[in-house]
Amino acid sequence: MDKFKAALVLAGVGDALGYRNFSRENNALGAKIQQELKEIGGLENLVLSPDKWPVSDNTFMHMATAEAVITEYRSLEDLYRELVKRYLDAIDKLSGRRPDPATIEGCRELKPDNHLLAWHTPFNEKGSGFGASTKAMCLGMRYWQPEKLEFLIEVSIECGRMTHNHPTGFLGSLCTALFVAYAIQGKPLAQWGREMMKVVPMAEEYCKKTIRHMAEYQEHWFYFEAKWQFYLEEREINNENQNKPVFPDNYDAEEREKTYRRWSSEGRGGRRGHDAPMIAYDALLGCSGDWTELCNRSMFHGGESAATGSIAGCLYGLVYGLSKVPKGLYQDLEQRERLEFLGENLYRLSMEEK
Structure with a gap:
């Protein structure tokens, strides 16, 4: 249970640390951000208060x-x-937090008063962003x-499509949910990317059965797979005999x-559904359990660092827990109690047989 709670809390910590740089992301590079952090005492002396680090x-x-997902749905x-x-x-409560425009646009297509079609949204050319991947990690905790x-594939895709109905977007939600499940299962880190690539064809089969006009999606489908295949080859973990990333x-x-710009589709690392999970995964592979190194790689860069x-914070919490994280980063974190409550309930429900 402790690691489930740590996952939700550290997802919030990683979000807050990265979000602080939102207004200057286009010109504040990682080296400058890290230098400024040293000047104010470093991560170990930082306190994330809701007013300064929302x-x-x-x-x-x-x-x-x-x-x-913790409600009693039939x-x-x-x-x-x-x-x-x-x-x-949630969208109604985000005034002043500069929410992702793609998420807002996707939510406009939801139909809460239509019992049959409430969650059905049209294909969206602009729906390839990171927002689907950052709201889906907990699905891997529920169906790990x-x-x-099969449940995890379906729910993560449908959850992603509600706001980001584009393969690059909703495959991002599948990716983060799968990585969380692999973390709980105890799979070696270097295998996660390969295992995910085996599931993507299963996801495509699910979509072929459930999406009426699949042709619009298929021309974009290859992009996500190709980007991840190139990444796994670059780290030399693309086959079963390679378990040490280079x-x-x-x-x-x-x-x-x-590197992050090169992985991106628009020169801004983490902006899309393929490279937001990719950068987080790369940071986890490269940090060797060191929290500060994880932060430097995933939270302090010039792209979509929130x-x-x-x-990255969520995945780190499941693999390593909270023991290596300075208390100041989470003791006063905004929404901490709610995040811990959700972690406890996800743990309890996921352990019950249904």
Whole structure:
């Protein structure tokens, strides 16, 4: 249970740390952010107060997902209706937090008063963003057992499509949910990417059965798979005999900025559904359990650092817990009690046989 609670809390911590730089993300590079952090005493002396270090819409949407999946729903359709209601409630409370425009646009298509079609939204050319991936981690905590893989595929895709109805977007939600499940299962880190790539064809089969006009989606489907295949080859963990990721000899903050931009589709690391989980995963692979190193790699860079930080924090919590994280980063965290409550309930429900 402690690691479930740590996952939700550290997702919030990673979000808050990355979100602080939102207004200057386009020009504040990782090296500068890390230098400024040293000047104010470093991570170990930092206290994340709600007024100075608030969480972003990522955390509120993630909590909305978690709150829906701990309700006593009788069917997945009931769960989807609950998700619609909670997403719209969350969006209403985000004034002043500069929520992701793609998430707002996606929520406009939800139909809470239509019992049959509440969660059905049209294909969206602009729906390839990171927002689906940052609200889906808790789904992997609810359906982490291998025998529940089909549930996890369906729920993560439908959850993602509600706000980001584009393969790059909703495959991001599948990816983060799967990585969380792998963390709980105890799979070696280097295998996660390979295992995810085996599930993507299963996701495509599910979509072919449930999406009426699949042709619009299929022309974009390959992009997500291709980007991840290139990444796994770059780290040399693309086949079963390779379980030690290879990083460049020089992989400092400046080099990481270049790499993240290269992985991105628009020169801003973590902006899309493929590279937000990718940067978080890369940070976890490269930090060797060191919390500060994870933060440097995933939360302090010049891209969408709130998104990559949120995903990386969640995964770190499941693998390593809270013991290596300075208390000042989470003791006064905004929404901490609610996040811990959700972690406890996700643990309890996921351990019950249904």
